[in-house]
Amino acid sequence: MKTRAAVMWEAGKSWEIVDLELDPPKAGEVQIKFVASGMCHSDDHLRTGDLPSRYPIVGGHEGAGIVEAVGDGVFDIAVGDHVVCSFLPTCGKCRWCSTGHQNLCDMGALLLEGCLPDTTFRFHSGEQDVSGMCMLGTFSERAVVSRNSVVKIDDDLPLEKAALVGCGVPTGWGSAVYAAEVKPGETVVIFGVGGIGINSVQGAKHAGARHIIAVDPVEFKRVKALEFGATHAVATGEEAIALAYEVTNGVGADSAIVTVGVVASKVVEDAFNSTRKLGTTVVVGLGNMMENTIQLNGDVLTLYQKTVKGSLFGNSNPMHDIKNILSLYRDGLYKLDELVTKTYSLDDINQGYEDMAAGENLRGVILYS
Ligand SMILES: NC(=O)c1ccc[n+]([C@@H]2O[C@H](COP(=O)([O-])OP(=O)(O)OC[C@H]3O[C@@H](n4cnc5c(N)ncnc54)[C@H](O)[C@@H]3O)[C@@H](O)[C@H]2O)c1
Ligand SMILES: [Zn+2]
Ligand SMILES: [Zn+2]
16 A cells, blocks of 8 residues: 655655555554644654664654554454554563553664564565654554554544644653652743643643743743743743742752753753752753763762653653543643644645744644545
8 A cells, every 4th residue: 555654764854755655564563544643853853863763764653543454463453443653662561561661661672773573664665665753654644553552542532632642742741740750839940842841841730830940942932831831931041040949949949851852961951950959850852862962060969869860751651641641631631732833734744843943833733634
C-alpha cells in the first residue's frame, strides 16, 4: 500500500513529502490510519542532527488514529479501534516494565534505529528502507507499528486532541507530578513554555504548587503560562532566580524543571541555582547528544544536597497515564483543546516547524483528511 509521508533524508535538510510503500502488519503489529499528529520539538532534533538517528526517517511520534489492520497474535486491539501512539513502546515483561517504569522499557533501545522489534522496516522508498521516529512515523497518513506502541482509547474522545497525549502532555505533566514530586504549597520554576513546559505548568498546578514561575523569552508563551495556571511569568533565568528567592523568603524553589527546546549549560545552571537546599532540578529537554550539555558547581550540589535528575516521558507509565490524563480531560480537569494553537496539512509541515521556532505555537498539529 502507498502512504504519503514527511521524510528527513539526512540531517540539515527540510521535511520532504513523498509517497512511500508501506508493508502490511506482521505478527504483533497494527496498521493505523492517522487522524492527527502533534509537532513535537524532538522531531526538529532530527532535522538539526542533535538527535542522531537512522536516516532516511519518517518523522512524528505524537499521533492518534484508527486501526485498519492487525497482524497475527494481536488479540486485544481490533480493526476500528481508536488508538493513541505512545512514543515509548512497553513490552510489559522486562525488568523496567514489571517494576512500574514502563517509560524505560528495554524495547526503547530500538528508538533511534526506528525499526520494528524484528529489526526490519515497514516504510520503503523503492529499494531503500525508511525508518520511523520512535518506531512510529506519525508524519504519515498511515503507519505499521508494534502493538506495544499503541494505547486503545474510548471512541468518543477527539483523536485530533488525544494525539498530544502520546508525548507532550504526559511528558510535561509527569515532569512535575512524578519527577519533581511537587507537593501542595511548593514553589516550582519551569524553564521553557512549549508543548512540554505548558503541561509541566498544568502538572504543577494539579499537584498543588503555590508558586509556579514560568520562564520563556517569548511574550505569547508567558501569557499562555499564566492562562494555564502559572502564578508568575518572566523572560529570563536571572529574573526567575530572583523571584524564586523572593517568594520563598530567601529559601529558593523546591524544584525547577527544564523544558527548553535545545538544552544548554546556562539554562540548567539557572534552574539549579533557583532551587533550595535539598531542591530538585529535573531535565526534560534535549540538546546535542554528542556534547556534554550540563556543567554545574559540584560543591553547591554536595553541600546543599541538591538533586539533578533526568526525566523521560515525565516518568509516566504509558499504558496507565495516557488513559488517566484523558479521563482528567473528559472530566474537565485537564486543558487539552487549548494546547492546540494551530493546525496544518502534512504539506505545510515545514511552515509548522518555522512557526514553532518563531514561538508562535504551544503545539502545532497536523490533521489528515
Ligand atoms: N524527556 C522527554 O521525554 C522528552 C519528550 C518530548 C520532548 N522532549 C524535549 O523537550 C524539549 C521541549 O520540547 P517542546 O516540544 O516543548 O519544544 P517547544 O519548541 O515547543 O518549546 C520550547 C520553549 O522553550 C523556550 N526557550 C528556549 N530557550 C529558552 C531559555 N533559555 N529559557 C527559557 N525558555 C526558553 C522557547 O521559547 C519555547 O517556548 C525538546 O528538547 C524536546 O526534544 C523531551
Ligand atoms: Zn515528543
Ligand atoms: Zn518492557
